[in-house]
Amino acid sequence: MSNLCYHNAQGVCREKDIKERGANRLESSQALINKYPWLDIGDDEYTLIDLLPDGWYDLAWGLCIELRNALPPHLIDKYKVAEAKEKYYMLRWYDYIDDFGEMPEDIVDIVCKYEEKSRGVCMICGAPKPKDQPFCDYCMESRNM
């Protein structure tokens, strides 16, 4: 975890949320992977979501829930994410279907929608932000940017 300050745009500290998440992590990561197999990064404690910036936690879950609902049952175990990361302050989600299967169009649309949405969400605190700014006003100010 980074040393950034976890406050949202209203100045409310989110550190407690993040700590609670950490406590929930151990017992639930296996359950999460059973339901969302693409989150498996071969670790007992962490999932793919934990590799993303904290401010995008809700965004990333929104994406996973929509994917789970949209994926046909026979593709759930074949849907893979090669890499998920931040690039130019935007979420990048590189997915594929195992065995050279074709990616359903609605899955492509969902991923595009969330990648675009990430441009409007501060990756530090999760508050809304202008798309042309790397972080929200509060986080920019608190980091003297």
Ligand SMILES: [Zn+2]
């Ligand atoms: Zn922020």
